[in-house]
Amino acid sequence: MSLNSLRLKVLMAYVAGMVLSITLLVIAAVVVVQSNVLARMDLADAAEGLADDVEFDSNGRPVGFDSRRLDDLAWLFEGPQRETAYWILDDTGNVAVFSGTEEEFWPAGGDLLWLGRGNFTFEHEGNTFYGVTEPLEHAGRTWYLQFAASARFVDLLHRAAFPLVVTGVAIFGSVLFVAFGLCAYITLRYTLKPLRDVSESAAAISPRSINARLKTEAVPTEIAPLVDSFNRALERLERGYRVQQEFLGNAAHELKTPLTLIRAQIELTEGGKNDRGALLSDVEYMTRQVQQLLHLAEVSETHNYHFAVVPMQEVALEVVSYLERMAEAADVRLAVRAVGDVKWKADRAACFTLLKNLLENAIQHAPAKTAVSVEIQGETVTVRDRGHGVEVEQLPLLSERFWRSAHRRDHGAGLGLSICQEIASAHGWRLTAERAEPGLRFRLSMGRGSLPLDSQGGSDA
Structure with a gap:
């Protein structure tokens, strides 16, 4: 496994977590053993257990412990070297029963402040004793059972128990480390297997099998969104690949016709017949097609754009000035109307090309003595002519490459609107076409996503 392996990183995180956990357990055990916190907890547990074994006489006074319990624990409270003791007090502090015969073991007077569940400490014959009070109802x-043990006795017990605690922690940690480590390794192995399968499937995808998709059934839930995103990227690639294939086929078909005509013209020239004008027309037509094909390929690449703040009215006036001779030749008037100072973030040259193509298309379809208008308002730019328009069922064809309507005056390549669509998509704009009765209206509007050139029916006066 490489250092960048996900499996290795998870296993290393597991090992680090286990080592840290065991280390913290050992440190906590050492701290607790060396402090009196554990001693007081042990005494509290012992007092609670003793309270359950207290026996009472017929008058309800405590007389000691269950004989079987006393037999097991009598040695703790006997002998001249007193290490443990107990007594039972009533709610006024009077002693009802005590261990051994040395009531003087306890501090004189029996401090009533002890009559409540809790811990206390006192000195006896130069030794420190830890005590605990445990109330009991009968x-x-x-009644209040008070149990005490010397600090040295508790320390001795803890010192004897500490190696056992460390050994227990070590054994428990080792077993946990091996068991969970093995489980983690097996789990990761089988969890990551679908990812290896998906990787092999992705590596097998080629232009000949671009329609293939990665399966997500066995992929972990956390990785499934990544695989879905990859499949969606494949869909976009396939769609783009199909479009390019179709584009190349159409381009070859479109270029084949003028080349055939040029060949025929040359053959006629060799036969003594010469039509120089027709030959030049065919060359000009093919030149225009090649230029538009190159332009379409250029605007399809987003990295060719340089975005800046562009005054849309200024660009529209430049386009109108550029197309003025074409409009005069067609006897069509161009008009620009702007509401306010409209500025968009865009590539200025691309905006010029987009508006130029829309206006050229409008001029080609506009009848003589009519106007082609450009209206700029806020987030919308519209271009309208008053020609024959297109039928509703033909509106979707406007976005297709090499499609030409029947009312064009020239013999263009049919790529102008496709170039407009590519520019709009690169900017995240929306380009729509609608019947205007009479004529056709193209509406360019700002938007967040790149939307295709859609068509919508309807009319307005």
Whole structure:
């Protein structure tokens, strides 16, 4: 496994977590053993257990512990070297029963402040004793069992228990490390297997099998969105690939016709017949097609754009000035109307090309003595002619490459609107076409996504 392996990183994180956990357990055990916190907890547990074994006489007074319990624990409270002791007090502090015969073991007077569940410490014959009070109820009265053990006795017990605790932690940690480590390795192995399968499937995809998709059934839920995104990227690639294939086929077909005509013209020239004008017309037509094909390929690449703040009215006036001779030849008037100072973030040259193609298309379809208008307002730019327009069922064809309507005056390549669509998509704009009755209206509007050239029916006066 390489250092960048996900499996290795997860296993290393697991090992680090286990080592840190065991280290913290050992440190916590050492701190607890060396402090009196554990001693007080042990005493509290011992007192609670003793309270359950207290026996009472017929008058409801405590007389000691269950004989079987006392037999097991009597050695703790006997001998001249007192290390443990107990007594039972009533709610006024009077002693009812005590261990051994040395009531003087306890501090004189029996401090009533001890009569409540809790811990206390006192000195006896130069030794420190830890004590704990445990209340118990019997026959409607409350009694208080107090149990004490010397600090040295508790320390001895803890010192004897500490190696056992460390050994237990080590054994438990080792077993946990091996068991969970093996489970983690097996789990990662089988969890990452679908990813290896998906990787092999992705590596097998080629232009000949671009329609293939990666399966997400066995992929982990966290990785499935990534595989879905990859499949969507494949769909876009396939769509683009198909479009390019179709584009190349159409381009070859479109170029084949003028080449055939040029060949025929040359053959007629060799036979003594010469039509220089027709030959030049065919060459000009093919030149225009090649130029538009190159332009279409250029605007299809987003990295060719240089975005800046562009005054749309200024660009529209430049386009009108550029197409003025073409409009005069067609006897068509061009008009620009802007509401306010409209500025868009765009590539200025691309905006010029887009508006030029829309206006050229409008001029080609506009009848003589009519106007082609450009209206700029806020987030919308519209271009309208008053020609024959197109039928509703032909509106979707406007976005197709090499498609030409029947009312054009020239013999263009049919790529102008496709170039407009590519520019709009690169800017995230929306380009729509609608019947205007009479004529046709193209509407360019700002938007967040790149939307295709759609068509919508309807009319307005």
